[in-house]
Amino acid sequence: MSHMIWKGAISFGLVHVPVQLYPATQSEKVGFNLLDKRSIDPIGYRQINKRTGKEVTRENIVRGFEYEKDKYVVLSDDEIRSANPESTQTVDILAFVEAPEISFLYLDTPYFLAPDRKGEKVYALLREALKASGKIGVANVVLHNKQHLAALIPVGPVLALNTLRWSEEVRDFNELKLPSEDPKKAGVTARELDMAKKLIDDMSDSWNPSTYHDTFRDDIMTLVDRKIRAGKTEAITDVETPRESRQSAEILDLSDLLKRSLGRGKNKAGGRSQAVQDDDDPEEPATPRRRKTATAKRANGANGTRGAGARSAATRKDAPARKRSAA
The missing domain is CATH 2.40.290.10 (Ku70; Chain: A; Domain 2)
Known part of the structure; x- marks a missing residue:
């Protein structure tokens, strides 16, 4: 309590x-103590007199209100x-x-x-x-x-x-350079807005705070446990090169990004999405290269299992053609 x-x-x-x-609330953040690496002794927090550089004990610290530059009225907690x-x-x-x-x-x-x-x-x-x-x-x-x-x-x-x-x-957001609230003036088309609203609907869920976790804290605690089990409680070990951070996509075609996102939005949120069919781009006929591209498009719009199956089927179907070509 x-x-x-x-x-x-x-x-x-x-x-x-x-x-x-x-x-x-209670803090669940990862907390680190500062240590002297030579002896692993904790480094304490010192309250220093800024003029003399000497440490000041707690009983000698009071509250002061600065009414002029470097001039103070001292107030006790009882007076406040x-x-x-x-x-x-x-x-x-x-x-x-x-x-x-x-x-x-x-x-x-x-x-x-x-x-x-x-x-x-x-x-x-x-x-x-x-x-x-x-x-x-x-x-x-x-x-x-x-x-x-x-x-x-x-x-x-x-x-x-x-x-x-x-x-x-609270700062005034008018200080920022922001796009117009009129979608047309901001360059947003009615079709893009409709797809964005569908994507929001596809990813919508009820609020359950226990669904979300501090994954950084979890990873740090896993690392701490691993070092304790290995007996490396004081030594600093070499670490693997971190994974390259995911770069933000360069937005070349917003409509295309929205269409691709629609098929995977609910999968990411809760895994209940149905494949979203793209009726705007008719399949082009015949050649193996065209057929493979069309199959990949359909796979991108489907869930993970269906997409994997589509890619596998395309590979099997194209394999004889490649063998005959090689011969």
Whole structure:
């Protein structure tokens, strides 16, 4: 169980919901310690006085607000908390808004809120009212001596509090050079748009977070386990030349790339795709070279098994012709 990091109340109107705040996430990233390669001793983190270059102990570190260049007002944690004690103990709801109105760009850090001091009933009331309305609360909250804008969101049986970025923290995308939102002005044809929508539909699936994994972390842990089993816990070993990274395709014909993608989109996502036939390019007749090209086109539009069979059949059919030619 994660540790409680804050306790207070959700406030909306005259209603107060006593709650406790818990982290909603945990880091599963690969973490590395810095070591002295000569002795494998850990290298620690030192807090240094930038003027003298000397190390400063934790008890001598305070918070300071720079009001002029190199001039500070020093504030203790108690002084910061006493400046506005109500704000530091309250999730103060400012408004309720439709959930889709808040862009993903503004989402920052999620937390769980649990009821406190026999506040289960009013907690459940707020949770169910939010579910029924389809809205989420926008609130102010002070965490770690910093005020945050936050979204109060019902997630199944729990109320989640997701801190939000302030508007000044989200950059304006108008600074970027972007194609026109008018498809025609952006050079997108109706046929290409239709194929792209079909590809999206072909790759669509329900959201299941357990389907996705941090494959980099998995590979690192596999490497660590292998070195432990081999007794190479301290030595740096030679590594094989890494596989050449896959280069981005040069887009010569967007329509052709979309057609080829349609046949393999669902295979990549979930393996349930049917072959997509290309009715726009009629098969050309006869010669072995033409026949082999047409067969390969059909194979590219099919799933893996059918494509392999088509290539195999083409090989068997062309083999006698090649033998007679050689003779």
